[in-house]
Amino acid sequence: MKEFKLNVNGSSHSVRVHEDTPLLWVLRDHLHLTGTKFGCGIAQCGACSVHQDGVAMRSCVLPISAVGDSEITTIEGLSPKNDHPLQEAWIKHDVPQCGYCQSGQIMTAASFLDENPNPSDDEISQAMSGNLCRCSAYLRIKEAVKTASKS
Amino acid sequence: MANNEIKRREFLRINGITGAALVLGFNFYSCKNSSEVRAEATEWSEMNAFLSIADNGQVTIMSPNPEIGQGVKTSMPMLIAEELNIDWKDVIVKQAPFDAVKYKRQVAGGSQSIRQGWISLRTAGATAKEMLINAAAEEWGVLPAECSAKSGIVYGPAGDKKTYAELAPLAIGQAVPTDVKLKKPEDFTIIGKSKKNVDLAKIVSGENLFGMDYYREGMVYANVLKGPFGAKLESFDATSAKAVEGVIDVIQMKDKIAIIAIDTWTCFKAKKLIKPQYSKSNHNTPEITAKLKALLVAQNGEDKRKDGNVEKAFKQADSIVERFYSAPFLAHNTMAPMNFFANVTAEKVECIGPIQTPEWTQGRIAELLNRPKEEVTIDMTRMGGGFGRRLYGDFALEAAEISDKIKKPVKLVYEREDDMQGGMYRPASEYVFRAALKDGEITGYEVLGASVNDGNCVRANNFPAGAINNYRVAAYRLESDVTTGAWRAPVTNFIAFAEQSFLDEIAEELNESPLDLRMNLLDKAIENQKNNKELTLDYDPVKFKGVLQDVAKHSGFRDNMDTMGLSAYYSHNTYVAEVAQVEEKAITKIYCSIDCGIVVNPDGAVNQAQGGVIDGMGHAMYGELTLKDGVAEQSNFHNYKIIRMNEVPEVEINFVKSDNDPTGLGEPTLPPAGGAVANALYRATGQRLYSQPFSKELDKVLG
Ligand code: FES
């Protein structure tokens, strides 16, 4: 195990973990930031999505040794008062069913809207297709992304 | 948020002057525009097991049942609030702990939470309201009948009024009335009006909520390695696993091996270094399928239902239609893999996590650890999906056993692979449907089913029972070591597709529209019911017709039959009809009409119903789990496909208006989806589908 320093949501932390530990487990087990979820561990579901220097990344396949001094943002740090347009749109549309996939959906959508602020329906579908929702709340996720893109 | 900043200052000022503890209205939804500043609750009066009223007017409602994403943590408290006559904004919902005496049926299963709680929860609210009124009447020296209650205030005949907050301490001393009157549906003010998910704000901000997120100072982490189904663990070498820094122990638990470490990743990492030897397992999908098919031929066993003379009907038929249908195993694949926290000490066994069946699990843990039941507590967290998987507390038992062995608080976490390869699968099943046709009618009908570990893989008294005079249903069971269980809408999740595709073929054979065929059969069932009072039917043909008519109207089915597939099914006391629309060989829209009685939380109900339709379509199209040497060949989402956003059609939900008591909704929209999709795809491709996943069969035609 080794000592690693990392920047998460604007503050710096240090942890002692195996160097192949995915960022996901550093966040969850060591920093107790459990908003970032574990779904598959192999970059297939998007539940673990965080931002690395503003871009959505799958934290389950990002080893801590590759994080370096990049800025990591998790759902807990997405907005100061949980009032990111996406979070508000999620509330407006009452999106979640079980809710487990939703922080990953929001983080993916946030990075996507940064790149493409006025997406078409098809572009939303394509961009969000990497994120699974086992409860199939897809129609509301799509509506909420659309609403947020217009706000 | 400037407004709130001001509020905060105001709050501090008020607080400074009065010294009273004041906090901002906590309600997330109203915090932006509401100027509400509410005194902090300092004293709570517990009216009954379900609700307490605070001196500031807030009401805590305990939601009794496990929340798996079906929305009961919102809709069950709505039932209580309705009869208590309070405003929803004053409600704080808490998950009740498991307590079989206080809360009775604390199960998430069979889509029964609302149906079973419909009277008891409303009674809890109404009882408290009556006690509040009685307390006020006593204060004013008037008769309770002269008082009324609205929005948390009791009004007296002389214009007096007192809030619930004032009355609650007096009301708890009142005798508990036993014959309270419940409201009529037309007087509902909360039921039937959409309320947002009570955990919404926490979900979108990533707050600790799920079992997977549970943390306790000093806890360690664990993972469990399991072998192939039916195999015995013969030996294993844990030397290199134990040498991994951070590993605390590796222990054997019968045929399983538990890895305990200081964090989750270390468990996963160490697990891969264990080289276990198992005895051979010969569970393979092709053999299982062959054995199931053989059961359909051997037909050893009793019929589940037999009406009239089936043999004669088939003998005298003009033609016979016979079709075979094949269902693969499915994994539940809840979004959150299995997990549980346990802390076993000399005094007690504390278990916390996502579980659909706390009572059953408590009993099993007590038995496993040889402890009195009273020492075992279960706290339910929000679940990252259930779909039936979390009915089986195997993972909770594992966590308890590990904690018992290592004498530490422990959180067990499965990897996706552990979850998918060691599940309680939807059993693989085979069916044959036969119909005898004579003079343009169905004169005989026969359904035989065979399923892994499930001797009741049919729905004997469901439609079209009662509509066809010569009718037989039988089911056979194949015993297996492969663990199987309830998967969202057990049995009906597949048999509905088989039946509804079969009926589509018969309609074509008889040159009748798929809608007319069903309506005519239902008319026959109604007539037969009239003539034969003993006729056993699980469904009401009149309600069944209602959803068919409704879906036909909304979808324009009669005018678009060449691009639409129809399907209807009754399950969990609810009637659902669906029409799938196909354009260019893709399903673009599904119309879904539902009769589930009164809809408690309409917006939540739409979400749930859409989810069921998409889940039904997704698994029919793509879901498959196959076994080789006792191990699932699919291990994670790269080789087990779950439907994704770009494959999801539009889904339009319509509820048939009803004043009947509510029935199930978590499952019933799933069963008809596969049939609607298959029948629609037939219109586009000319290809009938007989086995799932459809994608496999379609690949053959569509390339
Ligand atoms: S957990 Fe990272 S993509 Fe699934």
Ligand code: FES
């Ligand atoms: S809401 Fe349950 S997985 Fe998306």
